[in-house]
Structure formats: C-alpha cells, structure tokens
Amino acid sequence: xxxxxxxxxxxxxxxxxxxxxxxxxxxxxxxxxxxxxxxxxxxxxxxxxxxxxxxxxxxxxxxxxxxxxxxxxxxxxxxxxxxxxxxxxxxxxxxxxxxxxxxxxxxxxxxxxxxxxxxxxxxxxxxxxxxxxxxxxxxxxxxxxxxxxxxxxxxxxxxxxxxxxxxxxxxxxxxxxxxxxxxxxxxxxxxxxxxxxxxxxxxxxxxxxxxxxxxxxxxxxxxxxxxxxxxxxxxxxxxxxxxxxxxxxxxxxxxxxxxxxxxxxxxxxxxxxxxxxxxxxxxxxxxxxxxxxxxxxxxxxxxxxxxxxxxxxxxxxxxxxxxxxxxxxxxxxxxxxxxxxxxxxxxxxxxxxxxxxxxxxxxxxxxxxxxxxxxxxxxxxxxxxxxxxxxxxxxxxxxxxxxxxxxxxxxxxxxxxxxxxxxxxxxxxxxxxxxxxxxxxxxxxxxxxxxxxxxxxxxxxxxxx
Amino acid sequence: xxxxxxxxxxxxxxxxxxxxxxxxxxxxxxxxxxxxxxxxxxxxxxxxxxxxxxxxxxxxxxxxxxxxxxxxxxxxxxxxxxxxxxxxxxxxxxxxxxxxxxxxxxxxxxxxxxxxxxxxxxxxxxxxxxxxxxxxxxxxxxxxxxxxxxxxxxxxxxxxxxxxxxxxxxxxxxxxxxxxxxxxxxxxxxxxxxxxxxxxxxxxxxxxxxxxxxxxxxxxxxxxxxxxxxxxxxxxxxxxxxxxxxxxxxxxxxxxxxxxxxxxxxxxxxxxxxxxxxxxxxxxxxxxxxxxxxxxxxxxxxxxxxxxxxxxxx
Numbered sequence: 001x002x003x004x005x006x007x008x009x010x011x012x013x014x015x016x017x018x019x020x021x022x023x024x025x026x027x028x029x030x031x032x033x034x035x036x037x038x039x040x041x042x043x044x045x046x047x048x049x050x051x052x053x054x055x056x057x058x059x060x061x062x063x064x065x066x067x068x069x070x071x072x073x074x075x076x077x078x079x080x081x082x083x084x085x086x087x088x089x090x091x092x093x094x095x096x097x098x099x100x101x102x103x104x105x106x107x108x109x110x111x112x113x114x115x116x117x118x119x120x121x122x123x124x125x126x127x128x129x130x131x132x133x134x135x136x137x138x139x140x141x142x143x144x145x146x147x148x149x150x151x152x153x154x155x156x157x158x159x160x161x162x163x164x165x166x167x168x169x170x171x172x173x174x175x176x177x178x179x180x181x182x183x184x185x186x187x188x189x190x191x192x193x194x195x196x197x198x199x200x201x202x203x204x205x206x207x208x209x210x211x212x213x214x215x216x217x218x219x220x221x222x223x224x225x226x227x228x229x230x231x232x233x234x235x236x237x238x239x240x241x242x243x244x245x246x247x248x249x250x251x252x253x254x255x256x257x258x259x260x261x262x263x264x265x266x267x268x269x270x271x272x273x274x275x276x277x278x279x280x281x282x283x284x285x286x287x288x289x290x291x292x293x294x295x296x297x298x299x300x301x302x303x304x305x306x307x308x309x310x311x312x313x314x315x316x317x318x319x320x321x322x323x324x325x326x327x328x329x330x331x332x333x334x335x336x337x338x339x340x341x342x343x344x345x346x347x348x349x350x351x352x353x354x355x356x357x358x359x360x361x362x363x364x365x366x367x368x369x370x371x372x373x374x375x376x377x378x379x380x381x382x383x384x385x386x387x388x389x390x391x392x393x394x395x396x397x398x399x400x401x402x403x404x405x406x407x408x409x410x411x412x413x414x415x416x417x418x419x420x421x422x423x424x425x426x427x428x429x430x431x432x433x434x435x436x437x438x439x440x441x442x443x444x445x446x447x448x449x450x451x452x453x454x455x456x457x458x459x460x461x462x463x464x465x
Numbered sequence: 466x467x468x469x470x471x472x473x474x475x476x477x478x479x480x481x482x483x484x485x486x487x488x489x490x491x492x493x494x495x496x497x498x499x500x501x502x503x504x505x506x507x508x509x510x511x512x513x514x515x516x517x518x519x520x521x522x523x524x525x526x527x528x529x530x531x532x533x534x535x536x537x538x539x540x541x542x543x544x545x546x547x548x549x550x551x552x553x554x555x556x557x558x559x560x561x562x563x564x565x566x567x568x569x570x571x572x573x574x575x576x577x578x579x580x581x582x583x584x585x586x587x588x589x590x591x592x593x594x595x596x597x598x599x600x601x602x603x604x605x606x607x608x609x610x611x612x613x614x615x616x617x618x619x620x621x622x623x624x625x626x627x628x629x630x631x632x633x634x635x636x637x638x639x640x641x642x643x644x645x646x647x648x649x650x651x652x653x654x655x656x657x658x659x660x661x662x663x664x665x666x667x668x669x670x671x672x673x674x675x676x677x678x679x680x681x682x683x684x685x686x687x688x689x690x691x692x693x694x695x696x697x698x699x700x701x702x703x704x705x706x707x708x709x710x711x712x713x714x715x716x717x718x719x720x721x722x723x724x725x726x727x728x729x730x731x732x733x734x735x736x737x738x739x740x741x742x743x744x745x746x747x748x749x750x751x752x753x754x755x756x757x758x759x760x761x762x763x764x765x766x767x768x769x770x771x772x773x774x775x776x777x778x779x
Binding site for chain 2: 039040041042216217222226229230234235236237238240241251252253254255256
C-alpha cells in the first residue's frame, strides 16, 4: 500500500481517505457480518482428516488489494503471453515435440514425468485448446517487479472466492464502490460458459450442453464446483450420474440419458476413466477416454495438461515462451535451482537456510521448506530428503514479497500476499478477469498463503483508467 | 434435470418434514409425561413406535422409557439415524448435492437451520429448555418452507421436493393412526364412555390440529370424527386425503411436463380413488387397523415407484 518512502501509493489514495474517515468499530462489525455471511452461504472448504469440524471458513480480510490500470495492463499482457505459450507447448509436446528436438527442454523431463500422458500423443482436443482455464500465480517484490511463482494448468481453484469476495464487499461497503472506480469481475461465469461452449466437440449439434464434474459434497472444493455450475446454469454431475451411451457421454436425467458436449471436470486425470486410467477410481466415467478420442466430448482442461505446470518444468518457462512466441517473457520467472542438476544441488545444499525448497509434484503448500523460517532440525531433516531424491525438488530464493495491510484488532498491519489471476481460453480468444484471487498469509511474517495452511483471501480491485 | 438431483430434492424435503414431525411427536409425548406420570412410559414407547425407532431404542437403551432418555434419543442420539439432529444433517447434505437447483434463500434457510440446530443440540437438552428447543425446530422448519414456497420456480425440481414432503407426511399421519388406532376402535367408543380426553388430544396434538378440530366439530369428540378428520378431511393439511391430493397434483405436473405417464402417477391416483373416496363408516366396517396397514404399504410402494420412474438412482 505504501511506496518506499512511506507515502500512500496512488491506487490506494481514495481507499485510504475513506478508511481514515471510518470508525474502526464499524469496520470490525462489518467484518464479523462478513463471516456470518460466509457461513450461512456455505462458502466453506473441507479439511481432510478432521472429522467433526470438517468445514472451515477461509479467513476473509476486508481491506482490498488494489492494482492500478497501468499495472494491470502490463500484467495481463504478460499473462496472456504465458498462457498462449503454455498451450502451444502442450500442443507441441503431444505432437511433433519440436522443442525437445531443438534441445530447449531436456527429453527426460518429459519422458520420465508422471504428468506426461502418452495417450494424448497425436490427439487434437476440440478447438485446439488444452488449457481452457488456467491460473497464473504472481508475486510482487517491488514497485515494478512482478514474478510468476507458478502456473496452474490442471484445475486451478479459487475463482468462486474471487467472486464471493467481491459480492461480500459490495454488500458491506456499497458506498466505497461509488467513490472508487473498480472493474467488474462478475461476468466470469458467463465468460466461462461461452468459452467452454466455443470448444464444443464435433459430435455436438446445436447449443452445447455443459456440465461440471465434481468428486462430490465431501471434496474440499465442492462449494466452488456447485457455485460455478449454478452460475453457469450447467448441471453438476458426479461419476455415477454418467455413462457412455451410443458413443456419447450421457448423464442420467429424470427422463433418461442425455448427452453432454463439454465436461468441465474438477477431478484429476488419473480418476477420469477407470477403464483407461486408475482402475480403482469411482469418480470418473468408464469409457470416457474412447468417446474423447472419437470427438464425442470436450474435456476441460484437456487430459495431460499437468506436464505444463510441473514445477521442474517451470524453470524452463522463459525458454518455452521464447520458443513459441518469438518474444522475451514479459513476466519473469523466479530464479530457480533444479536439484536434479548436481551443480545446482550443491549450491542449494550449501544455502539451504536461506532458500525455499518445493516438491516438484507438491501443491497446497505441503512438503515445502521455507529456510529462513525453519528450525535447524527441520533443515537437517529436509537435507536428508533432498539428498535421497534430488530430482523431486526445486529451490528458489526467499523473495521479499510485497505486503498489503489487513484489518486487525489493533488497526492495519502488513501481511504478505500473492495473486492468482484466472484466464479463460477458447478459439474465440483469451479472457482474463481483471484482478483475480489475492491470497494473504494471516500470520505476521509468514510467506505461506495457502488456505490449507491458514491463509486468507481479500477482494482484488483493478481500477478503471 | 439429473435423476440424482431430483432424488436429493425429494429426500431433502422428506428429511425436513421428518424433523418437524418428530418435534411434534416429542411435544405431544412430553405433554403427557408432564401431566400423567403413570402413563408416561407407555406413551413414550408409542412415540418411539410411531417414529419407527422403537427397536433401535431397545437395542441402545433397553426398557429405559424415561422422558430424558427418550427425548434425547429422538433429538440427538447418534445411535438413532432418525434423530432430529441427524435428519437435519441429511437434509442439508441433500440440499448441498442439489444446491444448483435451490435458490440462495432456500439453501441459506436449510443451512441456517442445520447450524442453529447443531448448536442447540450439541449437548443434552435440559427439560426446562425443551420447549424452547422444540419451538426453534418448528421455527427453522417454517423458515425453510417460507423460502421454498416464496422463491422456488414451479418446475420439476419443485414438484419432486413437494412429493417428498407429502409422502413423508402421509406416512407420519398414518403411523400415528396405526399406533393409536385401538383408541379409536368402535368397541371403545360404543360403550358410551367417550374416549379419554387426554389421549385424543395427544393424537390431535401430534398433527398440530387440536384447535382445528374444535373449530370444525365443536365439543363433539368421537372416534369416528377424529378418524374422519385425519384420514378424509381434505382441508386439513396433514390428513391422508390432503397429502394424496397434493401428490397427485405433483405427479400430474411431472407427467404433463415430461409428456410421459408413469406407474407412480397411476398408483397415486389409485390410492386416492380406492382408499380415500369412501365414507369413514365403510373404513371402520372393513377394519381400521387393516385399512391403515394397507395405506402404509401402498404409500411406501408409491415412494419406491417414484424413485424408479424418475431414475433417482441407477
């Protein structure tokens, strides 16, 4: 919120004027109302392995994170470039693999990668789109320094929080939106529906039927699944609602089986089809893979996209972008050591207390080491894990993430944040919702923003020009 | 709509109706237990039979038919899947599954009801708090109903939910009659001693209709009239005839909407025609007990047929 000299940064000026004139007690009351609102609306997430208190709220902070129009222009150009490159990379990897032939990405990084799906070789997903929905995690370290921390090309979640956070702010502080010109985010669901419909498969005749596939009410992101289906007016289906009928994937309706054209699946590749992938899965649809190959259904995101957001591959993203777009990456990567490389590994082991080390296949902030925050014992234990399986890890410097204030009992206090903008891709083009989901580490000094680790969220404002 | 979603709406409504019915049974039982301690145990036992939970109770607590034990069993005992707490939880789970078909208002009402009741029923309810807790259950249920009738589109989903409500309600009223039919037997009434006042009041209280009865029949209390009121009287929203009329409406809507006649539709019509379009005297002549047993069976068969016809499960 403040620049280097402690002055209020321009995008925050109007908000700060408003805030200064407000009674803290009133804001505190509003914050409590927001919590009650989240509870009655059921905006909760399930925490695995905790039986009774199995539904939790993600802490919501009432101070918005504000991005100026010009900052957003820059960011969105970089994001668009990145998503186009990811999609081109996926197409290439599952076709001619020119980037491997050119030696820009090592072959074994693909061939020995669990996220690589050989069955996708030669497949053309409808509309040529692999990553219908992606989320690009961005951090800021200085006035004009943004880095991409991570790409999410499988099933990025959190968009419902982006939408509900805005809804909540509009209900709590309507007067604020009259003062500050904030760009809309509410058209995300309709854009999602349009975008998915534009990718309908060849077998679709007429208006495409879109459905959202969820693992069910006990999944941690169930709220989001039902929210998106509801907002799109699409059916929310589970594996046992579906079966293959006459060469199409069909859902069991009260009037018999009805074919689905586009399936926005929120289950992982492994669980999609027990006949072709994991035989013990009950979440997917037996035979869906064959229907997919025959052009009978669109699966969003396409199977096999995980190869693009693999953390080991991440360090090659600048090369990948250049290879496919012919341009330098507009948004830089965080410098990354690949522990599979002996020289890199040595440096990482030497500097362990100052680095962040992540599992290549991990997510949700689990299984990572934040060097500066770890005890000697934790570092020693991690060193052993790293030496045993160096290929499973990457390391990055601990960034001095920007902070944004949160509202606490004792007034405003700085906390570290990141940002996940959501990107939709279809043959009709790329749509990036202004802003995205801002995640905030609610504990002082903490760098971990994941909701599974106690992180919270904020409304994100992109200002009008 | 998905068969599963239709099933979830139907079960959501059934469970909500069940929680309200159980609250009413507890209320009636509690009243007797307070005023007539000598018959309390028998009364609690018949409440358990009506709720279909007597054998589970016996398994868990033997013959301990005391007020605190039975009330706790019906409200929140984990050993009882029909306890109000677990029934409301199931209603909410079904509402979550069918969330996309519910308006925000209905979902929030169901969710709030679950949050409120799981708070109130966290611990065993003290006897002097019981009236408040039962009032809260009634109130939550009224809020869900209000949101439902006030905001839901009158589409297939609405009709499936209503179907669940009336199937459950008819089942409940018939069970009350089934357990208490011996009080209404002509042999008792004919002797000239009118039925025990407290007993008939309990029956009527179990369906929240003791005042309505008085409005209609004045001070005349007879077995025939009470049975007529609960079975055939169409303006009484918990009578069998009322429920079956509504089921017929809902199934009629679904059949017209889908352009397809179903076995369930035919069965519902048959129930109205054969069982509810005859004078009360003829029902007594054929045997009240047999009549109720037959009705319960037909109602259960209809419920099963609805699940099949509309593909709730594979």
